[in-house]
Amino acid sequence: MTIPIPALQPSAIAARDELSKRSIPHMVLSQGDAKSLTAPPTFDFGTNDTDCALGRFRVDGNAVVTGGTGTLGLAACTALLEHGLSGLAIFDVNAAQSEPHLTKLRQRFPSRTIACYQVDVTDDVAVQDAVDLATETLGSINHLLCFSGIVGCVNAMDMSAAQWRRIMDVNTTGSFLCAQAVARKMARQGTGGSIVFTASISAHRVNYPQPQAAYNVSKAALITLKNCLAAEWARYGIRTNSVSPGYMDTILNEGPGIAEARDVWAARNPTGRMGTPDELTGAIVMLSSTTSSYINGTDIVVDGGAIVF
Numbered sequence: 001m002t003i004p005i006p007a008l009q010p011s012a013i014a015a016r017d018e019l020s021k022r023s024i025p026h027m028v029l030s031q032g033d034a035k036s037l038t039a040p041p042t043f044d045f046g047t048n049d050t051d052c053a054l055g056r057f058r059v060d061g062n063a064v065v066t067g068g069t070g071t072l073g074l075a076a077c078t079a080l081l082e083h084g085l086s087g088l089a090i091f092d093v094n095a096a097q098s099e100p101h102l103t104k105l106r107q108r109f110p111s112r113t114i115a116c117y118q119v120d121v122t123d124d125v126a127v128q129d130a131v132d133l134a135t136e137t138l139g140s141i142n143h144l145l146c147f148s149g150i151v152g153c154v155n156a157m158d159m160s161a162a163q164w165r166r167i168m169d170v171n172t173t174g175s176f177l178c179a180q181a182v183a184r185k186m187a188r189q190g191t192g193g194s195i196v197f198t199a200s201i202s203a204h205r206v207n208y209p210q211p212q213a214a215y216n217v218s219k220a221a222l223i224t225l226k227n228c229l230a231a232e233w234a235r236y237g238i239r240t241n242s243v244s245p246g247y248m249d250t251i252l253n254e255g256p257g258i259a260e261a262r263d264v265w266a267a268r269n270p271t272g273r274m275g276t277p278d279e280l281t282g283a284i285v286m287l288s289s290t291t292s293s294y295i296n297g298t299d300i301v302v303d304g305g306a307i308v309f
């Protein structure tokens, strides 16, 4: 059986013919070495041995970090400040709990502005007010990192509509509302910026052994939201990416009945263990730094290899 090849559109034929007329200046194809370059690429090798990684992975400007009072959010805040962040505004529904952490951060980074606001990310008015306040306090917002999230391990048969809605509301809608409010500022500032959502390996595969359909769906939706915003907002100089942590050793994964699950998660991971909060920060810093200026719309899985195991 012959499969018919669809005819090219006239515009595609014109484009193909135009391209085929052009020479390929950097390639010496006739020598059988399609990769040899006539001109070396320009590359800045630096001038001394202190021009090292921190320069490339430097994080400039100010950030809003939602859920920054939580374990992963706080680890991210510390890492961003270590890499040069000038100002930080944490948005968290449990802002009161952050005081001892804020004191430590302010002691360690006395020259930076560090603020924390009580915000429920599902409340669009509260989000807008907090973004306005953070902009006033910090001068500008250049980064948004969304860590606010909740989990619910409930059989889909038993889940109430209210439980489903709340998980979707906090994890997906909350991240959207924050991204929209911050992106509008970035677009108005004319500076562009970087947005990083915290998805999960739960966005990529069904968790085992705990049932958590709403959580998994909320995180999968976040990955698609990231794709949409990356496509829509690049024109404003805004990059939108996400990280997908695996099982990390945080309060989210503690509590009654979780001990057995933790053993299963560790056993089903090639590393034989859960991750530590600090192990997520490499991806966070990289995505937020200027070295990632062409990384847009991607998701970085940080899971010790769980999803390939």
Ligand SMILES: NC(=O)c1ccc[n+]([C@@H]2O[C@H](COP(=O)([O-])OP(=O)(O)OC[C@H]3O[C@@H](n4cnc5c(N)ncnc54)[C@H](O)[C@@H]3O)[C@@H](O)[C@H]2O)c1
Residues within 6 Å of the ligand: 066, 067, 068, 069, 070, 071, 072, 073, 091, 092, 093, 094, 119, 120, 121, 122, 146, 147, 148, 149, 150, 151, 170, 174, 198, 199, 200, 201, 244, 245, 246, 247, 248, 249, 250, 251, 252, 253
């Ligand atoms: N810990 C893990 O294994 C893991 C794995 C994958 C993804 N994640 C995701 O990482 C993020 C952080 O998780 P964590 O382990 O640090 O948990 P955590 O519970 O320590 O942190 C979550 C933070 O979100 C805040 N929050 C909850 N609801 C909020 C709301 N409505 N408005 C504002 N803030 C709210 C909480 O107060 C808390 O500070 C979550 O989105 C979670 O789904 C965690």
Ligand SMILES: OC[C@@H](O)C(O)[C@H](O)CO
Residues within 6 Å of the ligand: 151, 153, 200, 201, 202, 207, 210, 212, 245, 246, 247, 248, 252, 253
């Ligand atoms: O998939 C891992 C996480 O998203 C999360 O820590 C877990 O599923 C919560 O029980």
